[in-house]
Amino acid sequence: MLSINKTTRIGSLNAYKQFLCTKSDDPIQSHIGKLVKGNKIVVFMKGNPQAPRCGFSNAVVDILNIHKAKFEAHDVLIDENLRNGIKEFSNWPTIPQVFVDGEFIGGCDILLQLHRSGELDKILEKNTQEKPVA
């Protein structure tokens, strides 16, 4: 009886451990969790802002520059773990990805539409301490 009990307890302990093994236990996921909060605006892109390696990434950089927004960029082409990890982190299958105040905003299409509708101003303004001078 005792041994059965023990097995059962170990089994449920393993199940509990599995349950606890959430995204934050995955080193790359917790790393990304810190990266997205590393700056008000964080972009995961192909290439760097000076030399984007993808038209969609280039468009995101252009839009943020139009808004004179300062942002931190991470090149997924130099880190395969980051490239795969960011897709899992945000549950979003493509690059680039834009985060504002740690929150996923979208990729190129969404940023472009937010830019055109004027909503991007509000999103960035809300997250910028210094109000633009009129």
Added chain:
Amino acid sequence: MMSTASKCVESCIRTKLQNRFNPKVLQLINESHMHNVPKDSETHFKVVIVSDEFEGMPLIKRHRLVNAILTDELKSGVHALSIVAKAPTQWKDDPIESSPNCRGGFGK
């Protein structure tokens, strides 16, 4: 499971979107030729979809819905998916802009 053979990716995407969203407008544009991939590739697509289901729905949620339906394609061979998802009240029959040109990052 049957693999997604080349040439059928476009029709698979079209069928899935048609069945799921019953769209009023559905355009699927293969933009692969704009990228550094072999001729006749099915790697880069633009989807233009107008459906009642998108009425009042945040942009990011619309995109997530479309992405979710095409999870298999995005995991297997489709590398880029540009999405224009609108409700019928937002739809104007304007020409759809082409996606930005490739800058060489694919395959790296």
